[in-house]
Amino acid sequence: MSELNANPGTSSSLGDSGDVQESERETTAKFAREELVRGWREYEAKMPRVIPLLKFAAKTDMGQVRENNEDKFDFYEPEVPAILAARGSLFAVGDGIGGALAGQIASEMMLKNLIALYYDHPSPDLKVALREAIEQTNEKIYTLAQMIPERAGMGTTLTAAVFIEDRVVIAQVGDSRAYLIRDRTPRQITHDHSWVEEQVRAGVLTRYDAEMSPFRNVITRSIGAAPTIQPDFYEEQTRVGDIWVLCSDGLTGHVHDEEMARIVSSHAPSEAARQLVELANAHGGRDNITVIVISVRDLLPVPTYHSADLAAAENGAQAIINAATQPASFSPLANVPETGSLVQPASVGGAPVPPVSPPQGRPRTGWRRLFGRGNTG
Amino acid sequence: MTDILDPNELIKAGLIQPEEAPVRPEIKFGAKTDMGMKRENNEDKFDFYEPDDPKVLSQRGSLYAVCDGMGGAAYGQIASEHALNTLIEAYYKYYNQLNLDGTPIDVETALKNAILVANGVVRNYASKRQELSGMGTTLTVTAFVRNRVYIAQVGDSRAYLIRDEQIRQVTLDHSLVEEWRRMGRISEEEAARATYKNVITRSIGTQSTVEPDIYIELVKKADRWVLCTDGLTAYLQDEEIRQIALKSCPSEAVWEMVNLAKERGGHDNITAMVIWVRDLVPLAA
Numbered sequence: 001m002s003e004l005n006a007n008p009g010t011s012s013s014l015g016d017s018g019d020v021q022e023s024e025r026e027t028t029a030k031f032a033r034e035e036l037v038r039g040w041r042e043y044e045a046k047m048p049r050v051i052p053l054l055k056f057a058a059k060t061d062m063g064q065v066r067e068n069n070e071d072k073f074d075f076y077e078p079e080v081p082a083i084l085a086a087r088g089s090l091f092a093v094g095d096g097i098g099g100a101l102a103g104q105i106a107s108e109m110m111l112k113n114l115i116a117l118y119y120d121h122p123s124p125d126l127k128v129a130l131r132e133a134i135e136q137t138n139e140k141i142y143t144l145a146q147m148i149p150e151r152a153g154m155g156t157t158l159t160a161a162v163f164i165e166d167r168v169v170i171a172q173v174g175d176s177r178a179y180l181i182r183d184r185t186p187r188q189i190t191h192d193h194s195w196v197e198e199q200v201r202a203g204v205l206t207r208y209d210a211e212m213s214p215f216r217n218v219i220t221r222s223i224g225a226a227p228t229i230q231p232d233f234y235e236e237q238t239r240v241g242d243i244w245v246l247c248s249d250g251l252t253g254h255v256h257d258e259e260m261a262r263i264v265s266s267h268a269p270s271e272a273a274r275q276l277v278e279l280a281n282a283h284g285g286r287d288n289i290t291v292i293v294i295s296v297r298d299l300l301p302v303p304t305y306h307s308a309d310l311a312a313a314e315n316g317a318q319a320i321i322n323a324a325t326q327p328a329s330f331s332p333l334a335n336v337p338e339t340g341s342l343v344q345p346a347s348v349g350g351a352p353v354p355p356v357s358p359p360q361g362r363p364r365t366g367w368r369r370l371f372g373r374g375n376t377g
Numbered sequence: 378m379t380d381i382l383d384p385n386e387l388i389k390a391g392l393i394q395p396e397e398a399p400v401r402p403e404i405k406f407g408a409k410t411d412m413g414m415k416r417e418n419n420e421d422k423f424d425f426y427e428p429d430d431p432k433v434l435s436q437r438g439s440l441y442a443v444c445d446g447m448g449g450a451a452y453g454q455i456a457s458e459h460a461l462n463t464l465i466e467a468y469y470k471y472y473n474q475l476n477l478d479g480t481p482i483d484v485e486t487a488l489k490n491a492i493l494v495a496n497g498v499v500r501n502y503a504s505k506r507q508e509l510s511g512m513g514t515t516l517t518v519t520a521f522v523r524n525r526v527y528i529a530q531v532g533d534s535r536a537y538l539i540r541d542e543q544i545r546q547v548t549l550d551h552s553l554v555e556e557w558r559r560m561g562r563i564s565e566e567e568a569a570r571a572t573y574k575n576v577i578t579r580s581i582g583t584q585s586t587v588e589p590d591i592y593i594e595l596v597k598k599a600d601r602w603v604l605c606t607d608g609l610t611a612y613l614q615d616e617e618i619r620q621i622a623l624k625s626c627p628s629e630a631v632w633e634m635v636n637l638a639k640e641r642g643g644h645d646n647i648t649a650m651v652i653w654v655r656d657l658v659p660l661a662a
Contacts, residue, residue, distance in 0.1 A: 057425070076407075270426045274466075
């Protein structure tokens with residue numbers, strides 16, 4: 001049953017406690033309705049041109065030497081076209097640093113906060129949202145690391161890829177990497193923030209020396225190590241048939257680019273990820289190994305991907321209300337009110353419409369409820 | 378990947394029944410694993426395997442699984458990782474092998490065998506060192522093969538099916554409380570407030586052999602499957618799982634479930650996986 005059921009008699013909203021008055025419930029339903037209609041009008045202009053049809057696989061492994069896993073991957077694939085248009089789908093890996101269990105905590109905290117802050121950010125510009133999400137995540141982890149002595153020095157790398165329409169935006173901190181494999185040829189998109197990489201770029205070390213250097217694990221930037229952070233951003237156009245690989249240094253330390261390209265271009269993502277991890281383990285597996293393989297299968301115009309939504313869009317906002325008030329609906333449109341926080345209130349006749357305040361006495365839903373409570377730490 | 382599969386060939390070879398449409402479910406899933414609020418490491422793990430090759434797809438389908446590891450220090454983490462890796466490898470490796478009488482190995486047998494192999498690998502690892510003894514893991518696997526779902530269950534992680542807005546717990550927990558309740562040894566109320574809820578009666582890696590429960594269900598369009606560990610079900614009612622899974626897309630639903638379990642205490646690791654059957658499409662059409 002939908003949260004937005006306007007009929008208080010049959011309302012069974014999640015978490016509705018017994019002390020909520022019937023009258024309040026009714027007000028709630030009205031508010032949500034108005035918000036919903038206005039929200040959709042805002043969104044109509046924001047349909048994505050194309051939606052990338054992705055097939056991905058992800059795997060994280062302890063390796064052969066370590067007995068815990070400080071790496072982590074995460075992903076977030078929204079369904080609502082408006083969110084896809086504004087934020088896209090996000091895939092990320094983090095490689096935690098720090099003694100005992102601190103590394104594992106850092107990478108988990110970082111990914112949770114990053115995804116929450118990124119999708120909850122009000123900015124229409126995704127790069128601004130991504131940058132600020134990373135900055136705030138850094139602040140949180142840095143603060144925690146300072147507060148607790150045994151966690152001092154905890155931190156994590158981050159390589160995040162956002163797939164939006166036919167673009168890919170990469171954010172990079174540390175020595176995890178993003179590769180683009182196009183026509184079976186690998187290209188390393190990101191530059192490591194590592195001491196050896198900086199020496200190579202300064203012309204002091206050769207590539208071979210760098211790979212052999214005992215200092216190859218020393219990274220120069222990480223999330224949580226300093227009060228401020230400067231992530232690198234890369235942007236690429238993506239095509240049908242492209243394969244993207246995000247991985248931690250446990251993979252790149254053991255598997256060469258060409259070998260990686262060969263494996264991912266000749267297998268399905270799931271099998272490729274499995275084989276890459278297997279290969280890294282066979283070559284020693286000194287560190288935790290994490291890999292995400294993302295294959296761009298198609299770039300679909302929205303109508304093909306969301307035919308059900310489009311039919312609803314033709315009927316305008318009424319369709320959403322119907323979808324929301326009639327319980328028998330699996331339409332992703334039922335999600336539209338979830339995105340309320342992304343919408344700036346529309347102005348009518350020049351006068352700014354006051355923002356709808358969250359109704360009291362009812363648990364808030366949507367992105368704020370999901371992400372905004374600061375409980376992501 | 379490059380093969381075009383003729384369904385008629387499959388029917389001729391006796392691999393599928395003529396009435397069984399050669400479809401494959403188009404799946405979108407979300408998954409999340411979290412340490413929770415109390416623990417400082419994560420012994421839960423989820424994994425998935427989605428082949429492209431139509432032959433593999435028609436024989437073995439796509440697989441999704443969750444594990445909840447146990448054992449001192451970080452050893453639960455090792456158990457769940459080894460169990461999942463081995464399971465996936467063993468399940469898919471012999472997809473086109475035949476039985477002695479020339480019939481293909483059916484999914485149920487393949488799943489059972491893969492679980493036995495995983496059990497052996499974890500147990501073998503545990504026997505290497507004294508401090509590793511007692512390490513093990515629960516395992517809940519769903520394999521979406523053509524128009525069926527095969528569920529294999531060991532331990533107290535769960536699989537729920539949400540169909541036509543109704544939620545149903547498909548698997549039965551292998552826990553002391555649940556088994557006593559079913560035997561009638563304790564009442565529902567006693568079961569609800571039992572303090573030994575976390576005692577499980579079957580697991581991967583603790584005994585020399587293991588007998589998984591196998592359940593088989595039909596796949597319908599718009600089905601949602603929820604796989605989760607006890608860190609989630611300890612805090613969320615079935616009804617809440619149903620509502621959250623129905624109102625949002627899988628990625629969003631798992632976020633919300635995990636966050637809710639954390640808000641309510643989150644004493645254990647929490648893992649949730651929502652598998653949404655978007656559509657049933659002809660296999661390699």
